[in-house]
Amino acid sequence: MTERPDAPPPSRAERLASLRAVGARQAMIVTRTQAYAAGLSRGEVRAQVAARRWRRLGVHCLALFTGELTHEASCWVAVLEAGPRAQIDGESSLLLAGLEHYTSAVTRVSVPRGARVRHRGSAVDIRQTRRWSVDDLADGAGPRRTRTPVAAIRAGLWAKSDRQAALLLTMTVQQSLASIEELAVELLRVRRDRRRSLLAVTLLDLSGGVSSLNELDVLRGCRERDLPEPDVQSLRRTPNGSYYLDFRWRRWGVVVEVDGIQHAWATNVVSDSLRHNTIAIDGDIVLRLPVLGLRVCPDEFFDQVETALVARGWTRTSAA
Known part of the structure; x- marks a missing residue:
């Protein structure tokens, strides 16, 4: 029986192609170990870097290109550098899940x-957490990351401010990345954290119909000033049609409409004015609250809300 000759070793081009195939699954980020496993020598890796075809990232990683890193590529660098149990988490995982704006x-x-963390870069925030679980790993391709509901709750816990925490939860729900129920399940796992109550209140507000962070700010402003809480997204039927009002104190006949930038668009000006006039004719006081005013002079607007409520019979001894 004739023995078959040994197959020739793969050429340099074949070895590079093999490594690029690995990189294609990792946003063109590979480890030096993966490069050596593809058959490249240390000298060949150094030559690619010296020729500025590739570049080193951190201690373990190589980018098979020299341009700007995408968010996905940055996440691959982070998990490959941090170690085998590292997961992209918090807002970074939300961005991988499709969070926009x-x-x-x-x-x-x-x-x-x-x-044991192998290496951390200057643009990587590695959190050691007792809540870490392999069951929190999201399915699918891409860098290892936590499931979206888990990531959203942790993003809120790790946010720089209470406002950013509320923003991240609100955007997650608005963009249909996770449901309120899914977020609530993950929040129940949090036993102790200074933001636990804030996140719980935010989810309760969202479940009650609040559709934007601006509306959350209105509810919070009412609570801070001991004003009665309004109905949110209240349906009002009039002879000229039915309207959803942002906030309405039904008992006192006071309405507040929060005006975002979209209310200034030409297509909305006329319809908003007609709705305002119809509700006013029907007897309610209608106050307009532009988002800019909510940012720069909230006290003046909330003073007007209180004045309107008092004019309609509310007092601080009234039942809310």
Whole structure:
């Protein structure tokens, strides 16, 4: 029986193609170990970097390109550098899940408490958490990341401010990345945290119909000033049609409409004015609250709300 000759070793081009196939699954980020496993020598890797075809990232990673890193590529660098149990977490995981109109300069990563972190970069925030669980890993391709409901709750817990925490939960629900029920289930796992109550109140507000962070600010402003809480997204039927009002104190006949930038668009000006006039003719006091005013002079607007309520019979001894 004739022995078959040994197959020739793969050419340099074949070895590079093999590594690029690995990189294609990882946003063109690979580890040096993966490069050596593809058959490249240390000298060949150094030559690619020296020729500025590739570049080193951190201690373990190589980018098979020299341009700007995408968010996905940054996340691959973070998990490959941090170690085998690292997961992209918090707002970074939300961005991988499709969160829009939000940016972050830092990549959030979680590891189990006590885990040995191989390396952390300057733009990587690695959190050791006792809540880490392998069951929190999201399915599908891409860098290892936490499931979206888990990521949203942790994003709220780790946010720089209470406002940012509320914003992240609100955007997650608005963009249908996770339901209120899914977020509530994950929040129940949080036994102790200074923001636990804030996140719970935010979810309760969202479940009650609040559709934007601006509306959350109105509810919070009423509570801080001991004003009665209004009905949210109240349906009002009039002879000229039915309208959903942002806030209405039914007992006292006072309405507040929050005007975002979309209310200034030409297509909305006429319809908003007609609705305002119809409700006013029908007997309610209608106050307009532009988002800009909510940011720069909230006290003046809430003073007007209180004045309107008092004019209709409310007192601080009234039942809300």
